Amino acid sequence: MENFETSAIRTQTERSQFDEHSTPLYLTSSFIFQDAEDMRASFAEEKPKNLYSRFSNPNVSEFTEKIAKMEGAEAGYAFATGMAAIYSTFAALLSAGDHIVSCQSVFGSTHTLFTKYFPKWNIETTYFKAEDAENVEQYIKPNTKILYLETPTNPAIEILDLEFFGQIAKKHNLIFIVDNCFATPYLQQPIKYGADVVVHSATKLIDGQGRVLGGIAVGKEDLIREIYLFARNTGPALSPFNAWVLSKSLETLAIRVEKHCENALKVAEFLESHPNVELVKYPFLKSHPSYEVAIKQMKLGGNIVAFEIKGGIEGGRNFLDKIQMCSLSANLGDTRTIVTHPASTTHSKLSDEERNEVGITAGLVRCSVGLENVDDIIADLKQALD
Numbered sequence: 001m002e003n004f005e006t007s008a009i010r011t012q013t014e015r016s017q018f019d020e021h022s023t024p025l026y027l028t029s030s031f032i033f034q035d036a037e038d039m040r041a042s043f044a045e046e047k048p049k050n051l052y053s054r055f056s057n058p059n060v061s062e063f064t065e066k067i068a069k070m071e072g073a074e075a076g077y078a079f080a081t082g083m084a085a086i087y088s089t090f091a092a093l094l095s096a097g098d099h100i101v102s103c104q105s106v107f108g109s110t111h112t113l114f115t116k117y118f119p120k121w122n123i124e125t126t127y128f129k130a131e132d133a134e135n136v137e138q139y140i141k142p143n144t145k146i147l148y149l150e151t152p153t154n155p156a157i158e159i160l161d162l163e164f165f166g167q168i169a170k171k172h173n174l175i176f177i178v179d180n181c182f183a184t185p186y187l188q189q190p191i192k193y194g195a196d197v198v199v200h201s202a203t204k205l206i207d208g209q210g211r212v213l214g215g216i217a218v219g220k221e222d223l224i225r226e227i228y229l230f231a232r233n234t235g236p237a238l239s240p241f242n243a244w245v246l247s248k249s250l251e252t253l254a255i256r257v258e259k260h261c262e263n264a265l266k267v268a269e270f271l272e273s274h275p276n277v278e279l280v281k282y283p284f285l286k287s288h289p290s291y292e293v294a295i296k297q298m299k300l301g302g303n304i305v306a307f308e309i310k311g312g313i314e315g316g317r318n319f320l321d322k323i324q325m326c327s328l329s330a331n332l333g334d335t336r337t338i339v340t341h342p343a344s345t346t347h348s349k350l351s352d353e354e355r356n357e358v359g360i361t362a363g364l365v366r367c368s369v370g371l372e373n374v375d376d377i378i379a380d381l382k383q384a385l386d
Helices: 004-010 036-043 058-071 082-093 108-121 130-139 162-171 221-234 240-250 253-272 291-297 312-322 352-357 374-385
Strands: 075-079 099-103 124-128 144-150 175-179 197-201 215-219 277-281 304-309 338-340 364-368
Touching: 004 058, 004 253, 058 075, 058 215, 058 240, 075 082, 075 221, 082 108, 082 144, 082 175, 082 197, 082 215, 082 221, 099 108, 099 130, 108 124, 124 130, 130 162, 144 162, 162 175, 162 291, 197 221, 215 221, 253 277, 253 304, 253 374, 304 312, 312 364, 312 374
Parallel strands: 099 124, 099 144, 144 175, 175 197
Antiparallel strands: 075 215, 197 215, 277 304, 304 364, 338 364
């Protein structure tokens, strides 16, 4: 395999008759056939051909091929959003009566799928806490089909041991699915540790500039085939324009993510030294409870720092009000540093008990560290904390 950065830059669709250096946009809803036999053979899938942009498109194929190479996957399918990728993956692979075992700290919309929508179809989910990971086998039932993880988790920045869970999934013949959004394929490749499917919200660090939405699932060819057939018939396809943007973004993923991580570690170290901060969670801080696991499976620590401000919900709100340069936004993985206080915003509708269950304490702030000069990021956080 080519080196990561080379694959990210040199994986391209076939050149057209114009010999362009950079892949053009293929803004077309459909494609034509030469004759009746070409059309028949194409629809029978006897030959690889683009039929319709809901099924495949050259821009989308280029983006998908790049991520599959980066993750070491056999195949992939790209979606309009990260949640479309997560929902379609589960919907394609689960049947009524199946059971999911998942880590407890998961993205809010994933939690809503598990608790509000899947029960309608008689699909149940059992959560385990990160600190209870070694006892995960006690939650596996005869009807368990999927073992699902985020690592690092959102927003609690817990680290789960991919190698350990890969072995558990293999032992119990489970489909092992990992949301690798926070790490990106540059920092971590879960397939190396036994993951069957890896999902991403490409909206985050993969785009990296807060411009477009996108999602992707990559993994074993037979599983991706099921996901593709589900998506082909339900229509959550990635647009060619967004795929083109995301494929361009991948050309700079490695260099961007390295700088994000460098800045994030410095921000985490600063926060640990501030008197108004009670706790800092960042995978590459030695104080992180799973530091040893993080350095084993991740190249660097990622760009997300979670920290606990003194003063609970009011302390968090006060901090947001004082921020000057950093953005107040619910997104992450942008060139711009973003701060979010989940207890008063994204998770405000949950009770205190429900928030604590998913690792969201009253004063928790999630900081998506950007690419500004790190001294300016720290200065803004310092004046808001002081």
